[in-house]
Amino acid sequence: MQQRPARVAVIGAGPSGLYAAAALLTSGEPVSVEVLDRLPAPYGLVRYGVAPDHVKMKSVIRVLQQPFERGRGELPAVEFLGGVHVGDGGIPLEVLREHVHAVVHATGSSVDRALGVPGEDLTGSLGSGAFVSWYCGHPDRTGLRPLLDHPGVAVVGAGNVALDVARVLAKSADEMAATDVPDPVLDVLRTSAVRDIHVLVRRGPQHVRFTPAELRQIGELADADVLVHDDGLLAAGVEEPEDRRHRQMLDLLAEWSATAPTGRSRRIHLRFLRSPVRILGTGGRVSGVVVERNEIVDGRVTGTGEQETIDVGLVVRAIGYDAEPIPGLPFDAATGTVPNEGGRVVRDGVPVPGAYVTGWIKRGPTGVIGTNKADAVETVAALLEDLPGLPAPAHPEPAALRAALTAHGVRPVDWSAWLRLDAEEVRRGGLRGAERVKVAELSEMLDAAHRACTGP
Template identity: 80%
Template sequence: MEQFRIAVIGAGPSGLYAAAALLASGEPVSVEVLDRLPAPYGLVRYGVAPDHVKMKSVIRVLQRPFDPAHVEFLGGVRIGEGGIGLDELRTHFHAVVHATGSSVDRSLDVPGEELAGSLGSGAFVSWYCGHPDHTELDPPLDHPGVAVVGAGNVALDVARVLAKTADELAATDVPEPVLDALRGSAVRDIHVLIRRGPEHVRFTPAELHQIGDLAHADVLVHDDGLLAAGVAETPGEGVTERRQRQNLEMLTEWAGRHASDRPRRVHLRFLRSPVRLLGEDGRVSGVVVERNAVVDGRVVGTGEQETLDVGLVVRAIGYRGEPIPGLPFDEAGGVVPNEGGRVLRDGVAVPGAYVTGWIKRGPSGVIGTNKGDAAETVKALLADLPTLPAPAHPEPEALRAALAAHGIRPVDWTAWLRLDAEEVRRGGQRGAERVKVAHLAEMLDAAHGAPAP
């Protein structure tokens, strides 16, 4: 019986759910998962906040296809520029499932956004999560004020990490240099700038609750009296009535709170948008904020402005996917055009090309959302199996040789487990479950068995 060889590009939740679904199908498929990083798990490793330890335990589910070794992992293999081209990869596989996520920070398009100290959440979160692309970020934490823009869970993650003490974060997996930087942090006031009202926030109540429960920071609500007056009952887009009610109950209770002697404060500032970042010597020195009104669901500036004294602005306002040369891309949506997971070029399905996860539907949804999403894509792929053109080089050795020709030595599952063990070893020295190895060269040394520094 013909064996169909499938590549999954991206070892985040969507790619790994797709690999598991392919394996569970009972069809004659072999699956290889490629990722540009030497470590699997995508945003579970490099997005989920370090203090959300329970959430990271989903890794136990995601790793199942590799253990026992039903699926091959090829880490450190980038598809596209600087790696192996998609056209070449396609000569080795019957089908390719693209699961590369949405890693590009969206911009606010306000003057001053280019200043040092103006960062996207993608960069800032990657830094504290130990992503090898951002080890040198060095975010300015030497100023008492910080602004975080956005009303989603990522904004809350960023605010919470900034509000916690280094001692609280020492038990997590943050890399040692990140912990050192947080230990030296002068941050006192974290201003979360929310462009609409309390009824519109996209926070989940469990995440919001944690902001009100911080040991060393107060939460202060700046709502211009909206909550006391009773806000409109219509939930914002994508927000259920239950979630809205729970958030409003919490926010209403907090609105009556006053600052205590805790060293830090998280200010939730509703109906406020940054309109300009101010700079001094090329770095952020303040943010001009305008008060908004919501008119027929639209955010409208009132012209009333104030300046907040901040040295760092983190925008947590969403992401876009990165185009892969050779694959159609919807510039406006920042996703790959598709129908139920089949990639479309000018409305017509591209044979053997599929997408899943954030690159398919955009940057929304929790880890579990990607399971159903991957199932839909895999169902389409399996239905197409009999029609998939045979690749020119179906033998696994041919791919290894092609990668070697590009100077790529993949990190296989055994090598990843060596890196994993090194992180657990470092964690033991700090009383944490693991401590991330963040520098790429060090990751590769640990994975390939070179002596630890």
């Protein structure tokens, strides 16, 4: 009798989950894989984080989709079950566990870190996760309507996400129309009154965590000047960083700091050595941000006590992410990760049978998309090593999982349903002269996915 393949559920169809699915598929082991995602669309932050104008970066999708494209015509080796939230309000993890030998958790880190300063809860103070999700058309954020009715915006952070946010705000709506931003987002961008985007960087120009390519892009904007505010640090000369990329960025910043603005209609101000200490409000909404000037003493950043107020109507903090704990699994709140050894989930140092993690939930919110590949390969190697010793699930037949989803009121978006939604987005793109225009409302996404589909 032919051996029934072992069943693995991957929760999360972002890069780490899809690299894990690919590693399982190409392992040569008899495994069948189901990838579940709470959203009807795959690709996680590649779709909902990578900036809309970073089209080249999004081409990684061609690689990520491969596990679903393989084995067409036969039984698909990897199945997509979109629109399936595992946990509260969806299918409980314990129920999923009854259907599979092992679960790979690849749910990422989607909670915005807080600055911990007074005024952070005012209307107009947002995390970059929320703001980026909005312009990327994440269904959770269609109602956000950020306040772009004031000329000043502060973006707090020294990484690429801060530059993404600044660049999107500095581009004209016509430039953004060529991207995949949903129509309602474009409508808000068209009415934007934003003119001065203040990027607040706690440390000096020699310490930024941008990448040279991303930094260069803000200097290439059609209608925005870049102004460097560094308290004369660059002119006085800072210690040459050892890293070549940091040297490149320092050269670029020095060039900009010596260049007068050209009178373009928007400005990105890179304000170094500034930390927000308080967000001011009027009538419950942001009206300014108080920043403290820092200095570098013996290589360390120290507050000087000197403060100034910048006139802004919106504050976006891009200072990193945390993960949500996964009910039923241990969680390390300090790192925002699930404790693990090489991808095996461990509780008090003891492996939790059949539970694995990969991606940001495994190692924290760092690295580029490609970093998740080696990470997933490591996790899958551990899983495959353990597989012979893992107990068989109570209900190993794929149909039983489908029935359980139905019993929990969930109608999954399978790969062909996603392709219908995908085609609808490409169709909408054609109407606007873009490659695609995202459908953001959940009900519209589901309608497009399930259109002309009469099956369960």
